Amino acid sequence: MGRRYNANFMRKAILLYNPLSGRNLKRRLADVEAAASVLRAAGVEVSSAPTRAAADASEQTQLAIAEGCDTVFACGGDGTIHDILQGLAKTNAALAVIPLGTANSLAHDLAIPFSPVNAARAALKARIQKITVGKVEFVNLEGQPAWRYFIVAAGIGVDAHLFYKLNGWAKQQLGMTSYYMKATELWLTHRMEKFEVEPVEGNGSRAEVSELLAVRIRNFGNILRELAPGASLERNDLRLVLCKTFSRTAYLRYVARGMLGAKWNVRGIELMHSAGAVCRPMPENRRRVYVEADGEILGTLPARISVVPDAANILMPR
Secondary structure (H helix, E strand, O other): OOOEEOOOOOOEEEEEEOOOOOOOHHHHHHHHHHHHHHHHHOOOEEEEEEOOOHHHHHHHHHHHHHOOOOEEEEEEOHHHHHHHHHHHOOOOOEEEEEEOOOOOHHHHHHOOOOOHHHHHHHHHOOEEEEEEEEEEEEEEOOOOEEEEEEOOEEEEEHHHHHHHHOOHHHHHHHOHHHHHHHHHHHHHHOOOOOEEEEEHHHOOOOEEEOEEEEEOOOOOOOOOOOOOOOOOOOOOOEEEEEEOOOOHHHHHHHHHHHHHOOOOOOOOEEEEEEOEEEEEEOOOOOOOOEEEEOOEEEEEEEEEEEEEEEEEEEEEOO
């Protein structure tokens, strides 16, 4: 369980916004300014800036914290949060969210209002909680070892292939519809590749899977809803979803299970709590098996997933 703090904490904040995240791009600045006005009216010293790139967002966050910001607002979607998390983890600053992205999974899980004004008001009344974050080590697309923190989920296999294939322009224009269209296409046509997973709590046992999810949140919102029952930011571990199947029907039944909030088991898909897992490609595989975290494509196998306890402060609406 994360440690909780009282909420009378916010003195200086920065709002970092992704100018390319989500839709309604012309309203982006107006949304950010509306949230900033709420914070200023409450006596908070506020600044704002666009994020320039993933690496830059991390550096911008670190610079803002070094200049005295106690709260960093991620104004965008899960990708924006992911980028800011890299610079905020293991600091005393708190992460806050103004949901302006496409999927907004973390905002759904935290029950953050989707109005920028109401989200800012909720942040002023929120409590700070120190949480565990995930960490994934992988081989980046240039063939070099790399690692990233994650807060929503990390995925290897089918879902990472979706993010690899997802068209950025379609995502901006169609929002969640672009995800559903690409997922349907892959469900019908994608040739799944198996790889090996060795969970930390598996006592040396290994499984051959077509998909692994390492999940930290309970509610993804949209049609996915409760994708990994038992996952929670209140816990210090991961909820692993191991797809030991190549059945397209099994995948469809599992997604339907989350949509309907059903309790039925799906043959070939198992869930377990774990502190992490090691994932390796099969020797016979010639195609890349991709790795993603928080909806951002990162690289390929081999990969190691773990947890970092008490690594980030986050604002939890009351």
